Amino acid sequence: MQSVLEKLGIQEVNPGTCIGPDGWLDDPKGKKIVSYNPATGEALASVVQVTPETYEKVVSAAQEAFLTWRTIPAPKRGALIRDLGDALRELKEPLGDLVTLEMGKIRAEGHGEVQEMIDICDFAVGLSRQLYGRTMHSERPAHRMYEQWHPLGVVGVITAFNFPVAVWSWNAAIAAVCGDITLWKPSEQAPLCSIAVQHIANRVMADHGVSGVFTLVNGTGRDIGERMLNDRRLPLISFTGSTRVGRHVSETVARRFGRTILELGGNNAIIVHEDADLDLAVRAILFGAVGTAGQRCTTTRRLIVHKNVVEALSRRLVDAYRQVRIGNPLEEGTLMGPLVVNTSVEIMFDAIEQALADGGEVLCGGKARPDLGPNFVEPTIIRMPAQTAIVKQETFAPVLYILEYETLEEAIALHNDVPQGLSSAIFTESLRVAEFFLSAEGSDCGIANVNIGTSGAEIGGAFGGEKETGGGRESGSDAWKQYMRRQTNTINYSKELPLAQGITFG
Numbered sequence: 001m002q003s004v005l006e007k008l009g010i011q012e013v014n015p016g017t018c019i020g021p022d023g024w025l026d027d028p029k030g031k032k033i034v035s036y037n038p039a040t041g042e043a044l045a046s047v048v049q050v051t052p053e054t055y056e057k058v059v060s061a062a063q064e065a066f067l068t069w070r071t072i073p074a075p076k077r078g079a080l081i082r083d084l085g086d087a088l089r090e091l092k093e094p095l096g097d098l099v100t101l102e103m104g105k106i107r108a109e110g111h112g113e114v115q116e117m118i119d120i121c122d123f124a125v126g127l128s129r130q131l132y133g134r135t136m137h138s139e140r141p142a143h144r145m146y147e148q149w150h151p152l153g154v155v156g157v158i159t160a161f162n163f164p165v166a167v168w169s170w171n172a173a174i175a176a177v178c179g180d181i182t183l184w185k186p187s188e189q190a191p192l193c194s195i196a197v198q199h200i201a202n203r204v205m206a207d208h209g210v211s212g213v214f215t216l217v218n219g220t221g222r223d224i225g226e227r228m229l230n231d232r233r234l235p236l237i238s239f240t241g242s243t244r245v246g247r248h249v250s251e252t253v254a255r256r257f258g259r260t261i262l263e264l265g266g267n268n269a270i271i272v273h274e275d276a277d278l279d280l281a282v283r284a285i286l287f288g289a290v291g292t293a294g295q296r297c298t299t300t301r302r303l304i305v306h307k308n309v310v311e312a313l314s315r316r317l318v319d320a321y322r323q324v325r326i327g328n329p330l331e332e333g334t335l336m337g338p339l340v341v342n343t344s345v346e347i348m349f350d351a352i353e354q355a356l357a358d359g360g361e362v363l364c365g366g367k368a369r370p371d372l373g374p375n376f377v378e379p380t381i382i383r384m385p386a387q388t389a390i391v392k393q394e395t396f397a398p399v400l401y402i403l404e405y406e407t408l409e410e411a412i413a414l415h416n417d418v419p420q421g422l423s424s425a426i427f428t429e430s431l432r433v434a435e436f437f438l439s440a441e442g443s444d445c446g447i448a449n450v451n452i453g454t455s456g457a458e459i460g461g462a463f464g465g466e467k468e469t470g471g472g473r474e475s476g477s478d479a480w481k482q483y484m485r486r487q488t489n490t491i492n493y494s495k496e497l498p499l500a501q502g503i504t505f506g
Helices: 002-007 052-069 074-090 092-103 107-127 166-177 191-207 221-229 243-255 278-294 310-321 342-357 408-416 431-438 479-483
Strands: 018-020 023-025 032-036 043-048 135-137 143-151 154-158 181-185 214-217 236-240 259-263 268-272 300-306 361-364 380-383 399-405 423-427 447-450 484-492
Touching (some): 052 214, 092 107, 092 191, 166 181, 166 191, 166 479, 181 221, 278 423, 310 399, 342 361, 423 431
Parallel strands (some): 236 259, 380 399
Antiparallel strands (some): 361 380
8 A cells, every 4th residue: 555655656645635726735623534445444544524614715726726727728738638647657557556456446447547547638638729619600791700618617526436536537637628627526435546646636737837727625425515516616517426316416506507417327238139249249248247346337237138149148158257256456367356335235135136036047146255355246147037127227236137139129128228328239240230229219328339348438439328327428529518618709890780680770
């Protein structure tokens, strides 16, 4: 633990948990929260949470910082993000190890998460020279119309435990080049990762002679999170978490006419058509269902398989699952680490019990692994006779349900018959089947793939989903527009004052 922090340039965990434009702030009245290693149960460090009084100081200072940052040309803002990406490149290994240590995902995935941060920085640097508007022809003579985009303000970012650093970067890198300030409230289960990232950001900001572009407040959702939702000084809240909490976030922020980016639940399915390449499908399903111990919003949770290949695919998956090495996520060769907390283990086995009561059959897994630690479980495959209520519910654990279908229309109906709509995939060698899946009659998800799995999206595309997934979009494409305000401008360069729609007045 200490060696990882030292590589990140952190000699000790600073007792201050909020960072304002003037540096780390101590909060002697703040309560402590303990960060645990989910693989061992070991206490890693205690972090002091911010009080409402200090929160006020940080937000007020962030507002002041915005007044300056918004005036800096976007390409110069991009230069800071370029250097942030370079700093992350230099520290990819220790920061990735810290993600593994605190969150429990395997080392390859921890390092991959930091690579995602680097990639979004690269994307944002290019974006800093492409914050484009449009020109339109005016119906009035000697008039010019165009639109432009202006910085929005202080953006509140509330992230979840499963991606403790990458989701911050999706928001922070894009918001920064757009001219915004980021106020980050990380998950209470991963505070050390946020402190490490903030240390890196501090050094980059200092090199550029600026401060306050990235600010941090560690605290509970009940206290600090709720305060952010109701804070009119935060015109945009980006929230990643459960659908239940996301509904509250949406309603609360909407009441004050604020904006939200919501990345909520996913109950992602892969359809395996009868002509699918099963070797390809097995590899994609294995990573999608077992990666991050089933704790990704894009985790594959349902498998909808044609009746002619369901037996063969099931056998292959069982063989593959039995080869999954479960254990210490920092050790080479481990493919699945622990669940983040023991309550997640309880929720998983409640779901398995319900699936069995609904007529399901466990094909493999279904057991806890207390010999490895209190948060370790076996990845589980359950064959289901029908898509019951438990199958339609997102269980944030490595449980994969297998359902059978006869016609493509039946498969699409099963696929779409859940409240969530994040990621989806189909495996087929047929162009017609693939195109139907991607059509308006096919998948109703925000992400739809052919011959790749549901998990592992690239940063170049807009990430997000429909229905109870929230409708938000982050990362690539034109997601940057959510961090800015649109302004339509009309310039009259004549001596006359014609009105639109041919109106004469006076």
